Amino acid sequence: MSSALDATDVLVVGAGVAGLACARDLAAAGVSVRVVEASDAVGGRMRSDRIDGFVVDRGFQVFNTAYPQVRRRFDLKELRLRPFTPGFLVHTPNGRLTFCDPTRRPRTLPDLLSGRLxxxxxxxxxxxxxxxxxxxxxxxxxxxxxxxxxxxxxxxxxxxxxxxxxxxxxxxxxxxxxxxxxxxxxxxxxxxxxxxGTICLPTGGIGSVPRALAAGLPAGALRLETPVAGLTDHGVLTAGGVEIPARAVVVATDPGPAAALLPEVVLPDYRTVTTYYHVAARSPLGEPTLLVDVGRRFLNTCVLSDVVPSYAPPGRALIATSVIGRGGQARERELRAALAEAYGTGTDGWDLLTARTIEDALPVMPPPHPLTRTTRVAPGRYVCGDHRATGSVQGAMASGARAAREVLGDLRR
Known part of the structure; x- marks a missing residue:
């Protein structure tokens, strides 16, 4: 075994938004903290990739400015947010219906009063x-x-x-x-x-959110490409055989690694989603609006480059469409037919840029659902994530904040 690294008060395993929020609060309270992340960048499920000049989020995600944790932690101007229309479109067999908040878009009030919706x-x-x-x-x-x-x-x-x-x-x-x-x-x-609030996307992709959190960590607190093999009596053991001592360990990983590191923690079932990213020569919609299907052949679709033009190179349009479960070639062919109906245009000329399947996209939340749960697992062992609160960015960061409070309380005692 390699020699241990310097000890720290708290070691956070996982640099998603829950772990980063936890680490930020711990550092602000004056305790030494280190974050280790198995991947090559922060974000977990909130990552953005660049493919052939397109910004591709790992699954369709949006950013809600009304979340309390968002208002507490971010300078929204720095994220350069671009808003969606305050409403959505519904594709039906009898045409497309518009549902908008009339307090924000008064001109849509006649659509509501017409009786069509x-x-x-x-x-x-x-x-x-x-x-x-x-x-x-x-x-x-x-x-x-x-x-x-x-x-x-x-x-x-x-x-x-x-x-x-x-x-x-x-x-x-x-x-x-x-x-x-x-x-x-x-x-x-x-x-x-x-x-x-306002539903938006950051100009740099949804990955801008965890990057903004990570930017507030103390210098040297974050170590990427450092997978953890297991917990020890004194901290954690990395996959490279290095022990990192810590007075407390917070597991803030995705459900799979969390279950492996803390098998005593009961995790909920998770829902799987696949998002297809198609490229077209021009936008089939021309507005930054979410489109849903009354036949539920897809969850939702939108032209991302109508929301954030920089998501696509000039002269191209990027369309994101999500479906429940896993994808595949046959499903993508069926989806093209549904999108042709929904957008009222041919889709044969669209190119499939990529597809992203997120196995643990969102926890199942049937009633009665606890809105928050303790993060304590055992002395010096904690766990946080959206599975400890609600399946949202708000829930993940709120769970991280609760973990920090409980860790601080225990350390001070």
Missing amino acids: AGPRDLAALGLLSARDMLLPPGRLKRRPDTTARTAFADAGISEEFVERLFRPFVAGVFLEDELETSSRVFHLVWRSMLR
Whole structure:
């Protein structure tokens, strides 16, 4: 075995947003901290690659400016955010419907009042649900009885027809499930954040988010390409046989490595998603808007270069489309046909740039779903990630923040 590295107060394993948030808070509190990451860059599931001049995020992801952890940790101007339209399009057999927040886009109010999207009763029920979620303190929403999202819509007086036309295809893309079985408390909190914030993409790709977190770490605190083989009585042992001593270890990896390092931790099931990235000569939409399908042949699709022009070289358009589960050639062919209908244009000339399958994209969150869980596993052992809170950037960073608080409390005792 190689000789040990210098000891540290806390060692964080994994440089995703949960681990980076934890390390930032620990460093700010004055304890020595080191972050080790198996990959060649920070981010975990929030990575951006550059392929032939295109920016390709590892799975379609968006950035919500209303998340409390986002407001606490980031200078949004530095991320150079580009917004999506405050709403989305729904492809139906009878044409495309537009759903937008009329408080932000007043000119779309006639579309809502026309009755094409919903009747007066459904619109009133939706308005009441949205006003309550937007205006009530988060604590009130968290204390409400937890059911499924489907039950929450029924309780709000929203008709099944409206749910099928609007919410089911939209929520499928948010939670990567199309049965509306996600916790109603989680839905209400996410819906609140969408109503209060802006859905954006950083100009440099979603990977700009973890890079901004990592930039605030002390010099020399981050070690890349350092996979951890296991935990020891005094810290961790790297795959290269080097022991790194630490008073406390926080495991902030993806679910697979977390289960290997801490087999006693019970992890939830995770949902798998595949995102196809197609290249076209021109945008098939011409606006930075998410498009969903009432037939649920895909979760959602958008022209990324309409949102952030620098995602594609000049004169090219980059289209991202996500589907539940794993992909393949046959599925991509079926997807082209669905996209031709949804966009109203031929897709035979589109080139498939790449496809990204994320096996552990989002934890399954059925009711009753705990919105936060302790990160303590054993003396000196902690775990954090979206599986300890909610499946979102907010949940991951909030879990990292809780891990830092619990580690600090234990060290000081």
